[in-house]
Amino acid sequence: MRVLVAYGTTGGGTGEIAAWIADELQAAGLTVSLVPAGEVTGVAEYDAVILGSALYAYGWHADARRFVQRFSQRLTGRPVWLFSSGPLDVSADTGPVPPVRHAETALRELGAREHQTFGGRMTTDAHGWLGHVARQLAREGHAGDFRNPGRVRAWARGLADEITAS
Numbered sequence: 001m002r003v004l005v006a007y008g009t010t011g012g013g014t015g016e017i018a019a020w021i022a023d024e025l026q027a028a029g030l031t032v033s034l035v036p037a038g039e040v041t042g043v044a045e046y047d048a049v050i051l052g053s054a055l056y057a058y059g060w061h062a063d064a065r066r067f068v069q070r071f072s073q074r075l076t077g078r079p080v081w082l083f084s085s086g087p088l089d090v091s092a093d094t095g096p097v098p099p100v101r102h103a104e105t106a107l108r109e110l111g112a113r114e115h116q117t118f119g120g121r122m123t124t125d126a127h128g129w130l131g132h133v134a135r136q137l138a139r140e141g142h143a144g145d146f147r148n149p150g151r152v153r154a155w156a157r158g159l160a161d162e163i164t165a166s
């Protein structure tokens, strides 16, 4: 079975989460395409889709939002899962984080089965404006890597089970 893992990222942190997910799906025997959401040209060949986005200013990355607009009509009836990556603290691992408005829209438009929020990453080695913000956050004690590969990978193994069973 073929699975698309698509993601919207600015600093690369969400792309890496998507890669962990793709890795677990592949290990479960699925054929996986890992593609930035803005580079996806079609979804016809996929049996299931996982779409993730970085969170900026309480919203989804533009590439992930556009993916929803471009493909919502074509994914009807196929299993879709969503994730967001953002919180720069442990909140995503200590309790459910409600989806932001764009994620709620994506849940509805894509008929997605579930949405998860994972912790984010903001480190001072980021480039450009992101690096500037990161260094500011670091001075305020908020920068760091709050992603949890174990939780992400466990979630992906659950998805692999559901996809394989469907």
Ligand SMILES: Cc1cc2nc3c(=O)[nH]c(=O)nc-3n(C[C@H](O)[C@H](O)[C@H](O)COP(=O)(O)O)c2cc1C
Binding pocket: 008, 009, 010, 011, 012, 013, 014, 015, 054, 055, 056, 057, 058, 059, 085, 086, 087, 088, 119, 120, 121, 122, 130, 133, 134
């Ligand atoms: C300007 C700015 C705004 C942000 N806004 C949010 C936000 O609203 N909610 C959130 O959970 N995280 C927010 N974050 C944290 C990012 O979502 C986090 O760093 C994420 O890992 C970035 O993903 P990326 O590396 O894939 O771009 C923000 C970060 C920056 C720099």
